[in-house]
Amino acid sequence: MPTLSEVARHAGVTPATVSNVLRNRGRVGATTRQRVLDAVDALGYRPHLAARALAEGRAPTLALMVSSIANPFYPEFALAVEHAARGSGHFVIICNTNEDPLTGRAYLDQIAGTLSEGVLVTNANLDFADLHATEARGTPVVLCMWERPNEPPGLPCVAVDFRLAGELAGTHLLTLGHRGIGAIVGSKASGIHAARYEGFVDAVRAAGAPKGRVKHAPDTIQGGYTAARALLEADPTLTAIFATNDLPALGAMHAAADLGLNVPGDLSVIGITDIQLARESRPALTTVAVPTVEVAGLAVSLLRELIESSYGQAGGQVATNVPMRISSAPQLVIRASTGAPRPR
């Protein structure tokens, strides 16, 4: 691998000049520039990113913390993040925490500030203290999916109004005429889906409808399946199920199938997020769509801003107030899994 100096020698100039033409800095004569450019591709020169990172004091990567990329929401989000990141010349390192705060901390300790100049956090079950620590050490952090626009966390974030998402789902079901509605809410350790459920409950209460049954479940198809069966067996009069995420909603549809229930004839099912699979399930899942791509874009651009401004600052303590971006509102997407309850 040829180095900058080799290119310089080959072109009969100094390394500084080569560096300048490569990054369009100090003005360089048109003829010299051409000579350098020729040398560059004569030798097949590629800048050494690690060397550059060291010299610039900044790394060309962003770390994306996810609990497990096997959950289909994350790949979709990761794709959008990568797209946005490339726009600013960043590569993205995927950090699977497997829901383990220690793994998360290990990642943060190792790469934050040394290999990545910024950290994007999805619901990866990380320790907030660790996040604050990495921020204090000078590496900006942004939370990608904060669920409560009205209750900012202590960290920069992009928020999505998930309470509204829950409300929209509830209202849709109510409007259709459902009164017996079961709810499957993601447990995720820290009751992370609480806002979604609150929105749902508010909608139901506003309609003066009887509050239905609730069951907590892991954020998986299987989790939703089990929860739905339990719900339906405990109360066979339920005509609809609301899940705080698409995966459990999909599981609920499977449960219905196994119970001989037709969706949406006998049971309506609605989720939240609108992952790819929601479009591809049979019947297609009605859900409340979260603007995933937009959120990824907002998160990356907020992170970039924080990164830029952090290089102005002295130590690590950056901004005075913690910034929050709010995504556009979640939107109800009516597909085939919901319909009017039919008298049984």
Place this chain on the structure above:
Amino acid sequence: MPTLSEVARHAGVTPATVSNVLRNRGRVGATTRQRVLDAVDALGYRPHLAARALAEGRAPTLALMVSSIANPFYPEFALAVEHAARGSGHFVIICNTNEDPLTGRAYLDQIAGTLSEGVLVTNANLDFADLHATEARGTPVVLCMWERPNEPPGLPCVAVDFRLAGELAGTHLLTLGHRGIGAIVGSKASGIHAARYEGFVDAVRAAGAPKGRVKHAPDTIQGGYTAARALLEADPTLTAIFATNDLPALGAMHAAADLGLNVPGDLSVIGITDIQLARESRPALTTVAVPTVEVAGLAVSLLRELIESSYGQAGGQVATNVPMRISSAPQLVIRASTGAPRPR
């Protein structure tokens, strides 16, 4: 962020000594070592990975080239790769090529050898010439899912006997009694699923069964859906569908549902790979499982070996013969989407 020298100063030793204790190199006195260790965590020191990479002449990351991480197979594979990579202290950078060779090349040009010391390639539709070029520049490359153990590519790889996978699928259907079988084969530009289809055809031919219809389709649920409908409409007597991948197989099941066909009563469906979704579909998909985790492990360890040995070599030209690892055989996993054909 404290540096090595600061730690050294704090501990009253020189940087060299700190480096030594941190990496257990030159022998260091127990007492000095302790002093250093204390300084390290008194200051909260973290090694600067970019600096280390530069000094060592090697980077702590591996690049994983995928066509699009949105295809559910890749996240599963990526997870396994990351797990294996962490075992050797590597982070993994996800490179989505979106099937575009130019994007792939851009990634290779930028990170291979400067930010990543090795490249893992899945069916990302890259230009082989580019791959050879990065290899020639000294960065090892390994193909993760070569489909023909008997026809090694010119690159190091881990091969899976996909011909056998196709054969297993075909045999299963034949054994069940099917005679009218439709096939959906992934197009993927370069007819990448040819081996799978050949195996299937061989099985069918060996049984003296009439060769059924074939339809090419993209490797998606939608692609399988469309292809299956076409197949079924063209020949309603088909009692089974073989798809060269799980996603199209899932699509075929949806098509069956929309056509009012019961699976497996009216139509049996089988795929290849055994992605997570295959287990979670209704009915659960019968498929031929590929040892994904094993493949990821083999790929990473082969890559590691190539990396180590490449540091011995002078320029870039490494081994004399191109290594190939072969995974254990694909295995039929019978679930609920296949059964005996019922007379219609």
Place this chain on the structure above:
DNA sequence: CTGAAAGCGCTAACAT
């Protein structure tokens, strides 16, 4: 067993 010194490949003032 520990220190001194050179340098990885690049950037960034500052000179010229």
Place this chain on the structure above:
DNA sequence: ATGTTAGCGCTTTCAG
């Protein structure tokens, strides 16, 4: 418009 000079933070001979 180009060259000089210092490093970035770490590793690594080679001395002591």
